[in-house]
């Protein structure tokens with residue numbers, strides 16, 4: 740049983756126009772086996788939260804704490820955070836030309852486990868995981884995400900999730916851009932991985948359609964850099980009906996949140 744605690748987190752990014760505060764007191768606790776859905780307007784800071792947890796150097800923490808089983812995650816480098824059990828499926832997965840998927844996955848697995856997986860079982864595990872995600876075996880020899888379609892990139896993220904077996908997985912819009920079949924395949928991959936490893940999930944999404952496949956225990960509204968409301972699965976339907984205007988700061992609306 741593991742716990743990820745985010746406590747009153749404030750973070751900013753430096754832009755050419757100066758400092759832009761983005762996270763403004765984000766507080767959340769996730770336990771193993773729990774699925775939390777995070778919904779909120781564009782530009783409210785959901786991806787920033789994901790990147791800050793993973794250790795993206797652009798996002799500077801001003802105050803607050805993040806603890807993984809009591810360990811100070813913010814004091815760790817991004818690779819140490821991954822080794823501690825944190826996984827991020829990015830909203831826009833990065834292309835890495837020149838590094839093949841197989842090399843990347845095997846290196847990541849070796850680093851996370853502290854030892855290289857045995858060649859025979861690894862090849863079998865990788866092949867089976869790709870098959871279940873309906874990925875053509877040819878993807879194994881292609882460069883990481885290079886030239887992948889939007890949906891193929893999302894499948895590749897879930898492939899990593901299945902193989903790396905983290906304690907906590909942040910899925911940043913893993914459902915965006917997927918066709919109906921891919922949405923089911925990707926969701927089944929997440930559910931399979933969760934069943935096998937009972938990790939905690941933070942799932943950022945704009946749509947209730949994925950929540951039909953990956954059932955959240957808790958739904959949060961994230962607006963203006965922090966969590967503003969928490970509820971059960973019914974909150975997601977409510978949001979789809981009424982939008983986010985009631986959660987936005989006075990004088991703004993979903994449109995101006997983009998400004």
Ligand SMILES: Nc1ncnc2c1ncn2[C@@H]1O[C@H](COP(=O)(O)OP(=O)(O)OP(=O)(O)O)[C@@H](O)[C@H]1O
Nearest residue numbers: 752754759761780781782783784785786787788797
């Ligand atoms: N590197 C950066 N430089 C400048 N501004 C940034 C940077 N990163 C984030 N921001 C700004 O911070 C705000 C939050 O962005 P973020 O990507 O976290 O939002 P989001 O909630 O994930 O939105 P979406 O639902 O559209 O994915 C936005 O206004 C964005 O433009």
Ligand SMILES: [Mg+2]
Nearest residue numbers: 785786787830
């Ligand atoms: Mg985002």
